[in-house]
Amino acid sequence: MGRAGVRPRGAAVTDRQWVLARRPEGRLRPDIFSLQPQPASDEPLAPGEIDVALRLFLCAPTMRNWMDPPGNSLYPSVPLGAAMLAPAGGRIVASADPERPVGADVTCLGRWQGRLRLPGSETLLVPAGLSLVDAMGRFGINPLTAWFGIHRIGALRAGETLLVSGAAGSVGSIAVQLGRLAGARVVAIAGGPEKCRWLTDVAGADAAIDYHAGHLSEAIARACPGGVDVFFDNVGGSTLDAAVDAMNRMGRIVLCGQIAGYDGTGMRGPANMMRLIYGSITMRGFLVGDFAAEWDLARADLKAGYDSGAIVYRDDLREGFAELPQHFCDLFQGRNNGTLLMMADPGAREARA
Ligand SMILES: NC(=O)c1ccc[n+]([C@@H]2O[C@H](COP(=O)([O-])OP(=O)(O)OC[C@H]3O[C@@H](n4cnc5c(N)ncnc54)[C@H](OP(=O)(O)O)[C@@H]3O)[C@@H](O)[C@H]2O)c1
Numbered sequence: 001m002g003r004a005g006v007r008p009r010g011a012a013v014t015d016r017q018w019v020l021a022r023r024p025e026g027r028l029r030p031d032i033f034s035l036q037p038q039p040a041s042d043e044p045l046a047p048g049e050i051d052v053a054l055r056l057f058l059c060a061p062t063m064r065n066w067m068d069p070p071g072n073s074l075y076p077s078v079p080l081g082a083a084m085l086a087p088a089g090g091r092i093v094a095s096a097d098p099e100r101p102v103g104a105d106v107t108c109l110g111r112w113q114g115r116l117r118l119p120g121s122e123t124l125l126v127p128a129g130l131s132l133v134d135a136m137g138r139f140g141i142n143p144l145t146a147w148f149g150i151h152r153i154g155a156l157r158a159g160e161t162l163l164v165s166g167a168a169g170s171v172g173s174i175a176v177q178l179g180r181l182a183g184a185r186v187v188a189i190a191g192g193p194e195k196c197r198w199l200t201d202v203a204g205a206d207a208a209i210d211y212h213a214g215h216l217s218e219a220i221a222r223a224c225p226g227g228v229d230v231f232f233d234n235v236g237g238s239t240l241d242a243a244v245d246a247m248n249r250m251g252r253i254v255l256c257g258q259i260a261g262y263d264g265t266g267m268r269g270p271a272n273m274m275r276l277i278y279g280s281i282t283m284r285g286f287l288v289g290d291f292a293a294e295w296d297l298a299r300a301d302l303k304a305g306y307d308s309g310a311i312v313y314r315d316d317l318r319e320g321f322a323e324l325p326q327h328f329c330d331l332f333q334g335r336n337n338g339t340l341l342m343m344a345d346p347g348a349r350e351a352r353a
Contacts, residue, residue, distance in 0.1 A: 015037070015038040015113060015114025015115050016035060016036070016037060016038055016113065016114055016321065016322075017035075017036055017037075017038040017083040017111065017112060017113030017114065018033045018034070018035055018036075018083060018084050018112035018113070018321075018324055018325060019033065019034050019036050019081055019082060019083050019084070020032065020033060020067060020078045020079075020080055020081070020082060020083075020084055021033060021034040021080065021081070022080070023067060023068065023069060023080070024064070024067050024068075024263075024264065025264065026263075026264040027263055027264060027332070028064060028067075028263055028264075028328075028329050028332055029329065030325035030326045030328075030329050031325075032067070032325075033084065033112075033324075033325040035322065038083070038113050038114055038115065041117070044096075045094055045095070045096040045117065046096065047096050048096060048097050048119050048120055048121065049095075049096050049097065049117055049118065049119055049120065050092050050094065050095045050096070050097050050100050050106070050117070050118065050119075050120045050123065051092070051093050051094040051095070051115060051116070051117045052090040052091065052092055052093065052106060052108070052110070052115065052116045052117075052118070052123070053090050053091050053093045053114065053115055054088045054089070054090040054110050054111075054113065054114060054115065054116055054344060055089065055090045055091060055132065055343065055344050056088065056089045056090065056132050056133065056136055056341055056342070056343055056344070057086050057087070057088050057110070057112065057324060057341070057342045057344070058086065058087040058088070058136050058140065058141075058339070058340070058341055059086075059327060059328045059330075059331055059336070059340035059341070059342060060086070060087055060141075061257060061259045061262055061331050061332070062075075062257070062262070063084070063085065063086055063328070064262040064263055064332070065262055066078050066084075066085050067084075082111075083111035083112055083113045084111060084112040085109060085110075085111055086109075086110055086111060086112055087107070087108075087109060087110070087136070087141070088107070088108060088109070088110025088111070088116070089105060089106065089107040089108070089110075089126070089132045089135065089136050090105065090106065090110070090116070090132075091103065091104070091105050092104050092105075092106060093115075095120070097119075097120030097121075099120060099125075100120040100123065100125060104125055104126070105125070105126040105132045105135070106120075106123035106124060106125055106126060107123065107124050107126060107132070107135055107136055107140075108122055108123040108124070109122070112321075112324055114321070114344065133315065133317065133341060136339075136341060137313070137315040137317075137339045137341055138302070138306060138313045138315070138339075139299050139302065139303070140339070141288050142170040142171045142174070142339055143170075143171075143174045143302050143313070144288050144291070144295055144298050144299070144302075145171050145256060145288040146171045146172070146174035146175040146178055146232075147174070147178060147298040147301065147302060148286065148288060148290075148291045148294070148298065149171075149175060149232055149254045149256050149286065150162075150175055150178045150179055150182065150230075150232065150254075151178070151182075151298075152286075152291060152294075153252070153254045153284050153286050154230040154232060154252050154254045155230075155252060156178075156179055156182045156184050156229075156230050157182070157183075157184070157229075158182060158183030158184065159183060159184070159185075160184045160185070160229035160230060161184065161185045161186075161187065161224050161226055161227065161228050161229050161230075161248075162175075162176075162179035162182075162184040162185070162186045162187070162228075162229070162230045162231075162232065163187045163188075163189065163220065163224060163228045163230070163231045163232070163243055163246070164176050164179065164186065164187070164188050164189065164205075164231075164232045164234075165189045165211075165231075165232070165233050165234050165235040165239045165240075165243070166189075166190070166233075166234030166235050166257065166259060167188030167189055167190045167195075167199055167203075167205070167208070167234075168188070168190040168191075168195035168196075168198060168199055168337070169190075169234065169336070169338070170315075170336075170338055170339035170340070171234055171256060171257070172188070172190070172232070172234050173199075173203055173312075173313075173314065173338060174302075174311065174313070175232045175256075176188050176199060176203045176204070176205050177203050177204060177305070177310070177311045177312065178305075178311070179230075179232075180203075180204045180205070181305065181310055181311070184229075184230070185206050186204070186205045186206050186207075187205065187206060187207045187208070187209065187220070187223045187224055187228075188200075188203070188205040188207070188208045188209070189208070189209045189211050189216070189220075189235075189239065190208060190209075190210065190211070191210065191211060191212050191334040192210055192212060192334065193210055193213075195208075195210075195334075195337075196208035196209070196210045198337075202312055203312060207223040209223055211239065216238065216239065216242040217241075217242040217245055217246070220242055220243060220245075220246045221246060224246055226248075227246055227247065227248035227251075228243060228246045228247050228248060228251060229247075229248050229250075229251050229252070230251065230252050230253075230254065231243040231244075231246075231247065231251070231252075231253045231254065232254045232256060233253060233254060233255055233256060233257070233258075234256050234257040234259060235257070235258070235259050235260045236255075236257070236258030236259070236260050236261050236267055236268075237258070237260035237261055237265070237267075237268065238260070239260060240253075240269075240270050241270050241271050241272065244270045244271075244272050244275050244276065244281075245272060245275065247275065247276075247279055247281050248279070249279050249280055249281075250279070250280050250281070251279060251281045251282075252281070252282045252283075252284070253281065253282065253283040253284070254284065254286070255283060255284060255285035255286070256286070259331075259332070262332070263332045270283075313338070313339075314337055314338030314339070315338050315339040315340075315341055316336045316337050316338045316339060316340045316341070317341050317343065318340070318341070318342050318343070319342070319343045319345055320342070320343075320345055321342070321344040321345055322345075323342075324342055327340065327342055328340075328342075
């Protein structure tokens with residue numbers, strides 16, 4: 001997802017777009033967005049540009065950070081009145097890029113809008129034989145994030161104990177299963193008994209902790225009597241604090257995400273830093289893009305897992321451009337089961353094919 005994609009573009013044919021009307025304050029609400037007509041443009045495409053009919057939008061928690069005012073140079077900040085940035089995919093309807101013909105599907109950093117013009121070089125072609133849903137879902141950035149977090153950052157080994165937070169989600173559910181396949185004992189943290197049941201009964205976690213049910217540190221200590229060797233953290237905040245207390249010497253903390261801090265409460269480091277020092281514990285952040293050169297390798301491994309049934313993948317595929325903000329907010333209420341993908345209407349179900 002290139003930073004260059006953040007630049008506003010003179011996109012568009014008559015269509016619709018969701019613009020950021022207000023900055024969020026506290027818990028995210030769908031009414032900070034406003035549905036507007038997308039301004040039309042009949043300018044010819046510049047050399048190398050393509051015009052994409054966007055059909056599928058990935059709801060990624062980090063997009064909440066992009067709604068904040070400019071300031072943190074790490075994030076793009078969506079200007080007020082501009083269409084919301086989002087990982088997206090669609091079909092090319094006009095092309096001045098010889099490598100990207102009309103009719104091909106691409107993924108990109110897009111916007112919550114119907115049409116998008118951008119340089120073809122800022123998009124990735126969906127390989128022949130793969131549906132757009134699979135390209136953005138089971139082979140998309142979330143399972144890849146789990147793969148690199150487990151194998152490259154966590155360097156998980158057989159016989160170790162892996163703890164995963166946000167474990168029933170898109171990234172977390174794959175991290176749990178990769179951990180099991182690596183021969184680790186896997187303990188999963190998620191919100192609610194239903195998600196916990198799915199984690200033990202379907203994803204194969206050795207134990208699951210419902211963090212809504214009580215004291216998290218005590219529950220981790222009970223579920224991990226031998227301590228934790230690798231903590232794959234999607235959540236941060238008090239969850240990270242509780243896990244730090246359970247880490248074994250030479251343990252590794254995989255900083256994948258901080259969703260507990262995205263929604264207005266702010267992000268902070270763990271309170272017990274001395275535990276990291278005395279335990280010689282590594283805490284390392286990463287971005288899935290750091291490993292782009294190895295994506296094909298990871299995809300091949302994931303494919304083998306899906307094909308053999310060793311990895312169960314869930315996408316939470318919903319329909320309706322007009323309801324995009326509402327569905328996006330569900331991520332912060334735990335109301336998604338797996339990768340939350342929104343199909344634009346109408347007829348985007350073909351993106352499944
Ligand atoms: N580093 C990277 O390159 C990279 C790439 C992709 C994603 N990520 C990160 O990976 C994490 C997971 O993303 P995802 O797309 O897979 O989302 P997801 O886990 O499918 O959905 C978000 C889940 O987070 C949990 N959650 C929401 N608010 C919470 C809170 N305040 N405290 C604790 N849990 C909360 C909810 O599950 P419960 O019901 O269990 O609470 C919710 O279902 C995010 O932090 C994201 O930013 C990082």
